[in-house]
Amino acid sequence: MAVSAGNARALRLARVILVNVALAIALLAATEFILHRLYNWTNPFLDHGENALRSRDPVFTHTLRPNFDGYDVWGPVTPRIFTNSLGFKDGATRSVPAISDRKRIVFIGDSFTEGVGLPYEQTFVGRFAQAFPEFDVLNAGVSSYAPSVYYEKLKFYLDKGLKFDEAIVYIDISDIQDESISYRYDQNGALEIGVFTPNPEQCLPSAYQLLTRSPPGWLEKRSFVAEFVSNLIFVKKANAANAGASLRELMQPGRVYSRDWSRAVWTFDDQASCYGEAGVAGGVRKALRQMDRLHALLSAQGVALSVGVYPWPHQLLYDVENSRQAQIWRDWCAGKCRRFFDHFPAFFQYKDTHSDYVRDLFFWADVHFNDRGNSLLADDLVAQYRR
Template structure:
């Protein structure tokens, strides 16, 4: 090919490339403009943990809840899952209206993220499985992430004041409730619940992941999304390859020093503020006493359930202090006490890979199998 022809071909190729680049840049800027007009304050391409979830909403009286009649996806630790809520803002199998009265027997569950069923659709959670096992019962799940006895009392009181009727309440008290009562929840002057970290030197590993975009990505929603998506994919790949030994090292997910879990076997566990572990326990019991009195006035029986975190299976005993506290509290107050520690310890003793079998990997929450095991035990003990 002659030099003049090569030169002309290169000029044509450069011209075509420039035109294509111009078209691409124009479309990119046009899409960016549309995204910024539609959502000027928040990148609509991002979901949790990078931005606030539309699934979780603020409630002035008892701090927070789930959005009513939500039907969409949410993320938990990189797991995308589909969620539906009913008209009360309770996680449910379908979007549905919930009348204040029901012709069927009605049971209200409440607890924190374990009861909500973090990372799983309703049907795979232990509450959803319980509902499927008892189709004649109208099951309501009022649980949500980070609840504690202060919220159990205030939320149920709010529901009762609004006229909601139910025949029984089942409260699943979480191990993290003690720290939540010690440093995260306070009653304000107006009697509503304030939810924040009152012990600033302590940070929860469940805190929202904040990743600042690079300077070149900051002005553009699309570039910010691509950068954070790349970060998350790499992080999840690294997580899948982490060994149990690594996760048991100090500061890691399954370490013995994880403050939210270690109080049951370590009296010197940190991050419980001036109130301390014993103060957190006393406050949790005080609020459960208030809840029991509230329900007793209305003739509504109360049951309580407990279950182990990975730390209890690794470093604690079957008759954990957590189980002891709520078994003793329930003695003259509860219709039933559901102690799920034995079934989980039995599984641990029979299955070397119990952590991967039962928990979302690197997380303390139950996966589908863990929820199934808890549900089977609950259903058997409830009948």
């Protein structure tokens, strides 16, 4: 039977489509093969601790890349970020000389001090710098730092010849767990980071507790592209679920504002889990020991040391103003610190006058300060510094 002209065109089109689909599949398979060999079965499209902004460091485990001008991702927000020549978060890319003609103050801490999710100007360190233009303010803070890193990083830059007059160390609630299970020195004395405890997934819960993620499927296990797309879709759904959740939902067991989240509750629960064999008390002792080392280092260099503390949502929800966190570092600072900045009173005062204080002060479904939280801390810091 003769094939009509229309049917012939349809067949030709079908052949072209099939050939192109086959070529696309072959190209994708070849690309996947090359990527798997090139990156040793580690997906280059996913963040494994290093990206355009963040990199590993052989001395103090990890840092920010120098002279970065671009965007960082924190949950649903993508703030524009700058770093200076030292790899410190800053208001612009700039070259930092070893010696400043102004009084120089170096802040160091973890993600709260770095100011994740916000441009430099909205962080409490950036606001402090704006309040004191006569100072050269540097921000050495980076996500997941703890006292062991505070010591190693400041020692590294002092040994490199960086001169500064005062170091202001912001001790985070999470520092105690980090010192317990995330930082240790190897046999050569080098600081290393990891999760040195059995079943780490039970100690460091996902930020997306509202959704249960299905195990990866056949294609996700074999395709970097499929794994990346699947991860992207899940994160988008999780962010939407978090945004629509109530405080009551987020306070349920196992969720981000729950009373049982071990990372946050050690200040009012000495039996909190996931603090290694030595427990919470061992983590506190190690943090104090590392801060003793830092104090000795700075004293030998004639550098003043100040310490600051602040609450997480958990302390505002379940703890008291005179928290164990504030007590420990207030006592440690006696005779050592030029200043001790206790921001618990300012935050508890805000709580007393604002019913929606968690949403007001923190990124929702997160423990980090938002713009208003940073503003509250900065105002209190500036007021205390001027006394």
